[in-house]
Amino acid sequence: MRSRTRTHTHTRTAPRVAAVVAALLGLLVPLLSFAAPVQAAATGIHVQNGRLLEGNGNDFVMRGVNHAHTWYPGETQSLADVKALGANTVRVVLSDGHRWTKNSAEDVAGVIAQCKANRLICVLEVHDTTGYGEEAAAGTLDHAADYWIGLKGVLTGEENYVIINIGNEPWGNTDPAGWTEPTIAAVKKLRDAGFAHTIMVDAPNWGQDWQGVMRANAQSVHDADPTGNLIFSIHMYSVYDTAQEITDYLNAFVNAELPILIGEFGGPPDQWGDPDEDTMMAAAQQLKLGYLAWSWSGNTDPILDLAIDFDPTRLSSWGQRVFNGANGIAATSKEATVYASGGGDTTPPTAPGTPTASDVTSSSVKLAWAAATDATGVTGYDVVRVSGTTETAATSTTGTSATVTGLAPSTSYTFAVYARDAAGNRSQRSGTVTVTTPSGGSPAACGVGYRVTNEWPGGFQGEVVIRNTGSAAINGWTLRWAFPAGQRISNLWGGTATQSGAEVSVAAAPYTATIAPAGSVTLGFTATKGSTNPTPTAFTLNGSTCSLS
Secondary structure (H helix, E strand, O other), rough: HHHHOOOOHHHHHOOOHHHHHHHHHHHHOOOOOOOOOOOOOOOOOOOEOEEEEEEOOOOHHHHEEEEEOOOOOOHHHHHHHHHHHOOOEEEEEEEOOOOOOOHHHHHHHHHHHHHOOOOOEEEEEEEOOOOOOOOOOOHHHHHHHHHHHHHHHHHHHOOOOOOEEOOOOOOOOHHHHHHHHHHHHHHHHHHHHHOOOEEEEEOOOOOOOOOOOOHHHHHHEEEEEEOEEEEEEEEOOOOOHHHOOOOOOOHHHHHOOOOOEEEEOOOOEEEOEOOOOOHHHHHHHHHHHOEEEEOOOOOOHHOOOOOOOOOOOOOOOOHHHHHOOOOHHHOOOOOOOHHHHOOOOOOOOOOOOOOEEEEOOOOOOEOOOOOOOOOOOOEEEEEEEEOEEEEEEEEEOOOOOEEEOOOOOOOOEEEEEEEEEOOOOOOOOOOOOEOOOOOOOOOOOOOEEEEEEEEEOOOOEEEEEEEOOOOOOOEEEEEEEOOOOOOOEEEOOOEEEEEHHHHEEEEEOOOOEOOOOOOOOEEHHHHHHOOOOOOOOOOEEEEEEOOOO
């Protein structure tokens, strides 16, 4: 069955180097200040002042995944599985019949019902448009719009629960400027047919907009929608391999009050590059933007499967990163409040039992606790590291035990646990347990590359690449350096940073803890600075001095 599916066509990017793309994007006319169109009265999920809101006016930030329903119509359990892992949204792949088997009105109604039963917001998309103009088999946005109109009887009345993504990646790399007018026409066609739903539009360049057409024309597309209920979707894969590219793109829309989300993204590297998923997720969290990871399971290239063979107990490393890593779904997702209205569940679970620690090593510890209770069922637990009044997400799980990795040798850690239920209610914190890791972190053979990726008065953004130059894997690490001119870390992704004076210490995150021989991990951070910004002159990893590169 897998051979019938396709790994999403994000790999069809034009050859480029980071500097070329950055230059292309930088040459585009910036989106600065624009007058928002007059908006129709909201009947459900809608857009206001560049923000996606629920019908009651509450912010809604999508945290979820893509699911290949049209190729795997029997995998209906997937919606419950992604919900149990903390997602609040699922983007569902459908077909309008142009390229794959058409999903019927009855099937789509069933998908919507399952989304609602699992308290998920449902983004429905037509996949047949993928790569139009370059992919000979692709359909048009106009054909996709006709499909949606044919489903009007199923979709009307679901505006609180459903977003219509007209067509997936509806233009390839050939003449991407041709994307604008068909996109406007499709939006108008749906509005003329009486649709009041929030409409989502994907970018050209196979969704990645590396030539900046959507960025330059977003305002005209948005203004063409008389309701104003339109959100833009950027797909971030190997084109987005530096923090600056990601933050520049997202901030251009946020600053213009044009709604945007990362409608697809990948983390594993491919032959075109290594996407910077850490910055994507950190920036989305900082800017309160949605993200939907590609994809739950069933890819022809399984490296992008979040779950192996649709099994939620067998998350891949990519799945662990998306659900349980820093700025991941488990730590940041909040259920749509429409599911709590009208007497819904607002009662949190009881607090879990105080965790106990076992199997303590120099870089990890296993924690176990007594289960919490809840009237509608506990769906997951969040483990946090506690330091005074500060908490840092450590890991999340659906069971009553978890192993926390990426710890530093000879270091004291305090942990506690929260429980979550299906409505997104979170319990009181459990009692705490403190453990001290033993010494024994093996000396590291390492190289470190440090660079400033962006700079402004009083602050800058930096990147640190840690390379394993030895013949054995590094399992668990702590990186230390000293800033020479009073720089101070304000935010860091890829690890957990502490700073005392000039001294910076970064402990590995669970998803960066292991560095294979000849492998590397990348940290990104923002920091404050004075009038100068000199580079640190020495780095140590697990106490060993690293070479500079």
